[in-house]
Amino acid sequence: MFLERIVAQTLKDLEQRKQEIPLEEMRRLAMAQAQPRDMLEAFEPRSRVKLIAEVKRASPSKGLLAPNLDPVETAQIYEANGAAVISVLTEPHFFLGSPTFLTAIKGAVSVPVLRKDFIVDEYQVYEARSWGADAILLICAILDDEQLHHLHAVANQLRMRCLVEVHSKEEAQRAVAAGAVIIGVNSRDLVTFQMNPYLLRDIRQLLPNDCVVIAESGIHTAADARRIARSNVQGMLVGESLVVSNDIPGQIQTLLSGANQSTQVKICGLRTPDHINTAVEAGTDMLGFIFHEPSHRYLLPSTLPDLLAASARYQQPTTGAPDLVGVFVNKEAAYINEVAEQAGLHFVQLHGNESPELCQQIKRPVIKAIQFQNLEDLSLAQAYQEVSWRLLLDTPASQWGGTGKTHDWDLARIAAQHFPILLAGGLSPENVLAAIAQVHPWGVDVSSGIETNKQKDSQKIRAFLAQVRSSEARPISLTSLS
Numbered sequence: 001m002f003l004e005r006i007v008a009q010t011l012k013d014l015e016q017r018k019q020e021i022p023l024e025e026m027r028r029l030a031m032a033q034a035q036p037r038d039m040l041e042a043f044e045p046r047s048r049v050k051l052i053a054e055v056k057r058a059s060p061s062k063g064l065l066a067p068n069l070d071p072v073e074t075a076q077i078y079e080a081n082g083a084a085v086i087s088v089l090t091e092p093h094f095f096l097g098s099p100t101f102l103t104a105i106k107g108a109v110s111v112p113v114l115r116k117d118f119i120v121d122e123y124q125v126y127e128a129r130s131w132g133a134d135a136i137l138l139i140c141a142i143l144d145d146e147q148l149h150h151l152h153a154v155a156n157q158l159r160m161r162c163l164v165e166v167h168s169k170e171e172a173q174r175a176v177a178a179g180a181v182i183i184g185v186n187s188r189d190l191v192t193f194q195m196n197p198y199l200l201r202d203i204r205q206l207l208p209n210d211c212v213v214i215a216e217s218g219i220h221t222a223a224d225a226r227r228i229a230r231s232n233v234q235g236m237l238v239g240e241s242l243v244v245s246n247d248i249p250g251q252i253q254t255l256l257s258g259a260n261q262s263t264q265v266k267i268c269g270l271r272t273p274d275h276i277n278t279a280v281e282a283g284t285d286m287l288g289f290i291f292h293e294p295s296h297r298y299l300l301p302s303t304l305p306d307l308l309a310a311s312a313r314y315q316q317p318t319t320g321a322p323d324l325v326g327v328f329v330n331k332e333a334a335y336i337n338e339v340a341e342q343a344g345l346h347f348v349q350l351h352g353n354e355s356p357e358l359c360q361q362i363k364r365p366v367i368k369a370i371q372f373q374n375l376e377d378l379s380l381a382q383a384y385q386e387v388s389w390r391l392l393l394d395t396p397a398s399q400w401g402g403t404g405k406t407h408d409w410d411l412a413r414i415a416a417q418h419f420p421i422l423l424a425g426g427l428s429p430e431n432v433l434a435a436i437a438q439v440h441p442w443g444v445d446v447s448s449g450i451e452t453n454k455q456k457d458s459q460k461i462r463a464f465l466a467q468v469r470s471s472e473a474r475p476i477s478l479t480s481l482s
Contacts (some may be wrong), residue, residue: 001092002060003190007142009093010118023123030129031157038163039112039135039161040182042084043234044213049259051252052114052163052214052462053078054087054239057096057107061193064096065244068134071101074243079109082346084375087114087133087237089247090128099131114163125154135161135182140191142170148178163214163237164344172464174201176211178214183207184237188217191457201323204253205232205365222472226285230323231388260474263436264443265465266325266422267450269297275456280313280322287322288349288445291339296454297447301326304343325349325367333361341366344367347389356387365389365453367422372411378418385419392445395425406431412439421460444468 021029024442043050055071057303058064083388089097096115106113113132119125121143128136129287138151148164155162164180166172167190175183185200195218207213215228220241228236238255247250267279268288279287289304289357290297299307304324308314314321323346330352338361340348349367359366368388372383385391392410404428415421418441427435428449435444450460463482 002193005141005329006060006094006118009122010091010120013092014121014123018123019437023126026126026130030126033129033132033212035128036134036158036160037110037112038159039114039163040212044184045222046212046234047075047232048479049229049256050084050155050235050239050309051078051082051256052085052087052235053083053242053252054089054100054116054237056087056243059240061188064238065240069243074248075105075109077228077248078242078252079111081321082256083111083252084235085112087137087239088133089239090115090117090131099127102128103132106134112161116478118132118194120147121149122151122154122197123160123281125151125160126255129160133160135163137184138163139165139190140174141165141167145178146351148174152178152180156195164217167199168202169203169206170325172206176206176208182212182214184214184216186216190319195232196316198346200228200231204233219255222254222258222262223283223285225255226264227323229259230264230285236481237329240351243372257472263441263468264422265284265447265468266326266443266460267447267464268445268448270456271297271299271305271307272456273312275458275461276308276311277313278458278461279465280317282462283469284322284461284465285324285443286324286347287329288447289343290327292327292351292396300341301339313427323347329349332351333358337361337363349392351392351394356383359384359387368394369424371395372408372415374411378415381415381419389418390422390442391415392422392424393441409438410475412441416418416441419437427464429460429467431468433471436468 003160026085057066057069086109088101088102090102091097110204110238112134114135118136119136136155145210152162163182163184164175166175166187167186184202187196187199197218200215213233214235214237215233216237217236219236242248242251247440266286266288267284269290270276270287289299291301325347326345327349347367348362348364351369366388367386367390369392373482381391412423416439422443422445423439423441424445427444427446446464450464
């Protein structure tokens with residue numbers, strides 16, 4: 001296995017370096033360095049997703065990526081285009097990295113520099129600091145609890161930050177127990193190199209809210225960036241898609257815009273494989289299914305797995321399948337949790353008059369629909385915002401959802417300044433651009449506006465998504481990321 005080979009080679013190289021420069025001398029060199037730049041501060045404010053851009057020539061899974069890459073020039077391009085942290089590979093055999101790259105880059109940029117390597121010994125921590133590194137990577141998969149705690153403590157003594165990388169729920173719990181405040185979730189299995197794009201979503205729920213969470217691996221497109229943004233991360237570590245790009249500034253723009261400026265889209269009330277195929281092809285972020293009778297969009301929860309299995313595009317998406325949202329109205333928490341588990345839902349939308357206390361009993365992240373009628377409802381929204389993943393603002397009506405009536409966008413705009421909201425109610429291909437421009441919502445939710453005779457219309461689904469994505473073709477401001 002690659003991981004075992006890499007660690008074995010790392011230990012062999014380490015013994016040689018210890019003979020050349022003893023531990024005490026390396027510790028002295030580390031202590032002589034100026035105070036490191038604080039990587040934790042690089043993620044303020046935490047309301048936006050920041051970029052850790054990686055200088056990476058090769059990888060064990062892909063081989064040579066950028067053989068002619070100039071490390072310093074590349075790092076300067078990263079910083080000039082909005083990278084908050086520069087990650088530098090120093091492993092020489094499998095990644096073609098070098099400590100000389102790190103030292104040169106540290107002198108050429110003003111942002112924190114992370115040493116990315118297979119660190120298993122405190123010698124490497126002092127070594128990283130002596131080379132100028134401000135932070136180090138600690139990989140839970142190659143460390144036992146004693147090593148993890150010790151290396152984390154040594155780094156803290158040197159005022160260095162640690163990006164603690166996890167690949168499973170068990171490793172996430174270990175990272176938290178070790179006191180990690182910056183946790184990276186690597187969606188690539190280090191043994192098989194297979195990607196699990198939804199590992200991040202599953203692990204995120206286990207991590208404390210005050211942690212900085214970094215998404216790692218498989219981030220190539222705006223859709224990938226939107227996907228990780230749905231998991232409330234503060235950063236993304238990207239290497240391959242940057243170094244292989246013919247337009248690094250453009251690729252950085254794509255990813256930062258996708259994570260911070262793109263509008264999330266939920267297509268709701270789906271009932272057929274064909275319409276799911278269309279929604280996935282068009283680039284939707286969430287697929288919504290109505291589990292409330294007597295809606296004409298009602299879907300029996302037990303039929304959802306078969307429905308998804310019949311959708312070729314959902315089973316084999318080009319950039320990762322959208323998240324699944326089940327919509328419930330005034331059901332008991334036990335029932336909702338059972339259906340969510342059996343149907344494989346990723347999010348639960350509560351569209352009735354469920355209490356904040358019930359929201360807290362739901363095991364999946366909650367989208368709480370609120371019929372926002374006036375500014376006094378801001379306090380109500382605040383109560384739900386504290387126990388929900390997102391708020392959905394719907395048009396006030398006597399029936400639950402799907403009225404086709406437009407929301408008060410002025411009120412919605414005020415709410416969007418306080419909370420990340422999903423805007424619903426009367427949206428269509430004809431008016432969604434105006435809604436986004438006026439309200440600036442985190443996302444939009446559409447159902448009746450993409451129907452003809454109360455049935456989903458594939459042409460309207462495509463038109464709606466095309467309109468939303470056209471609104472995103474604008475440069476991202478670097479000052480908005482600071």
